Amino acid sequence: MDVFAQSSIYTPAPRFAREEPRPAVFSGDPAQVADYLRSRLAKRTHTMVLVAGELEVLSRDATPNSALRFELEDRTSVTVRP
Numbered sequence: 001m002d003v004f005a006q007s008s009i010y011t012p013a014p015r016f017a018r019e020e021p022r023p024a025v026f027s028g029d030p031a032q033v034a035d036y037l038r039s040r041l042a043k044r045t046h047t048m049v050l051v052a053g054e055l056e057v058l059s060r061d062a063t064p065n066s067a068l069r070f071e072l073e074d075r076t077s078v079t080v081r082p
Helices: 030-038 042-061
Strands: 002-006 068-071 077-081
Touching: 002 030, 030 042, 030 077, 042 068
Parallel strands: none
Antiparallel strands: 002 077, 068 077
């Protein structure tokens, strides 16, 4: 899975991974990506079990344009792609 930083929380992510304007800021399996996000979603730790589950589903059942987007604690956002 790849994590891409987005330029703004208001700008939609590109439809496909190949259209991302910058390289991934992090890559790993679903558990590693959940750990990466955990430190950036510190005030939402109660949701991390759900996030980890969604990442697992994304890694298994994704289509070419599948993605999850997260607004982080510092008011930036990332898009996670399989």
